[in-house]
Amino acid sequence: MQTDHQSIRRIIDESLAGAASSAPEQQTLREHLAACASCQQYLDASNRAIAALADFSFPIDPALDSRVLASLARCAQQLEAERRRLWWPCCLALLLTLAGSIAASRLGSFAAVTFHLEPAQLHLGLATFWIAPSLCFCLLFLLLPVAPALFGHKKGLSQ
Amino acid sequence: MTFAGTVDTDTQHIARGLRHRDVALLSALVAQYQYRLVRYLIYILGSRDAVDDLVQETWLRVLERGRTYDGQSRFEPWLFTIARNLAIDTMRKRRVFSLDTDDGDDPEHAIVPPISPDPSPFEQAARTEDAHRLAQCLATLEPIYREALVLRFQEDLSLQEMAKVVGAPISTVSTRIYRGLEALRAHMEGTPHAN
Numbered sequence: 001m002q003t004d005h006q007s008i009r010r011i012i013d014e015s016l017a018g019a020a021s022s023a024p025e026q027q028t029l030r031e032h033l034a035a036c037a038s039c040q041q042y043l044d045a046s047n048r049a050i051a052a053l054a055d056f057s058f059p060i061d062p063a064l065d066s067r068v069l070a071s072l073a074r075c076a077q078q079l080e081a082e083r084r085r086l087w088w089p090c091c092l093a094l095l096l097t098l099a100g101s102i103a104a105s106r107l108g109s110f111a112a113v114t115f116h117l118e119p120a121q122l123h124l125g126l127a128t129f130w131i132a133p134s135l136c137f138c139l140l141f142l143l144l145p146v147a148p149a150l151f152g153h154k155k156g157l158s159q
Numbered sequence: 160m161t162f163a164g165t166v167d168t169d170t171q172h173i174a175r176g177l178r179h180r181d182v183a184l185l186s187a188l189v190a191q192y193q194y195r196l197v198r199y200l201i202y203i204l205g206s207r208d209a210v211d212d213l214v215q216e217t218w219l220r221v222l223e224r225g226r227t228y229d230g231q232s233r234f235e236p237w238l239f240t241i242a243r244n245l246a247i248d249t250m251r252k253r254r255v256f257s258l259d260t261d262d263g264d265d266p267e268h269a270i271v272p273p274i275s276p277d278p279s280p281f282e283q284a285a286r287t288e289d290a291h292r293l294a295q296c297l298a299t300l301e302p303i304y305r306e307a308l309v310l311r312f313q314e315d316l317s318l319q320e321m322a323k324v325v326g327a328p329i330s331t332v333s334t335r336i337y338r339g340l341e342a343l344r345a346h347m348e349g350t351p352h353a354n
Contacts, residue, residue, distance in 0.1 A: 068218050075223070
């Protein structure tokens with residue numbers, strides 16, 4: 001009988017905790033509760049405790065909302081200004097990359113003629129060792145604003 | 160339209176707003192979730208001392224890291240995860256007690272915060288006789304159990320959502336609910352629970 005009470009109380013706990021219980025378990029629970037005063041009392045005490053948790057009313061500092069909103073507005077402005085500041089180096093880097101690539105391409109064509117090199121190979125080399133790395137470097141500027149979210153999010157506990 | 164559909168629309172709307180750092184949306188979120196955030200932090204800290212600062216920090220973090228909210232799940236667990244991480248950082252700095260899962264659920268490994276002579280925030284917030292009876296229990300209950308109780312019975316989070324917030328398996332979360340409930344029940348029945 002003791003085990004029976006324990007298993008019934010386990011079902012009650014699981015059910016209150018939000019775990020799904022099977023239809024036969026629910027049936028057993030109903031039948032047991034109808035006949036067992038102590039388990040019914042256990043359920044009533046649990047429900048009463050849960051209901052009492054709603055009877056707390058924590059006072060909030062009335063100025064808290066306005067403080068939070070003010071700091072949010074300030075922080076949003078700062079983040080936006082930071083984001084805009086990052087656009088200029090990025091645009092400049094992109095511009096320099098394009099100018100450098102065009103200049104390198106012209107010089108490459110000139111060098112290909114002068115030193116009798118294959119133009120296709122030379123352009124491939126330029127694309128691999130000059131243009132692609134420069135573009136990647138430019139992209140790093142674009143990633144800067146989201147870097148904290150990408151790399152520094154989890155602290156202590158996983159989400 | 161189904162309820163789930165409405166929730167999806169809401170969460171996606173929130174995710175979009177957070178991506179664009181929409182301050183108007185954040186103001187609405189603050190209005191909607193402020194009390195729940197304060198309550199959650201009081202439950203895990205067991206005091207009001209650092210709550211206001213943590214609330215502010217949490218919303219700033221929401222603004223900064225808003226892009227990481229995908230809008231696929233409810234907003235509350237994501238918000239509480241941020242608040243929890245910040246609260247843990249604060250606790251670690253003070254080295255008062257730990258909510259970390261590394262401590263497991265063994266009460267002997269968790270350091271209970273020192274008992275203050277002032278009435279606990281639970282005693283101050285209790286509005287009924289039953290609540291007053293529980294207040295004493297909540298004040299001395301370990302933070303991990305208080306957290307489980309508030310998330311399950313006040314925030315109505317599912318076990319899966321709770322597991323995500325606390326970074327622990329569902330079985331651990333369930334055990335914390337059972338133990339927390341056991342302590343409350345013992346107080347309701349007048350038998351002090353050995354914490």
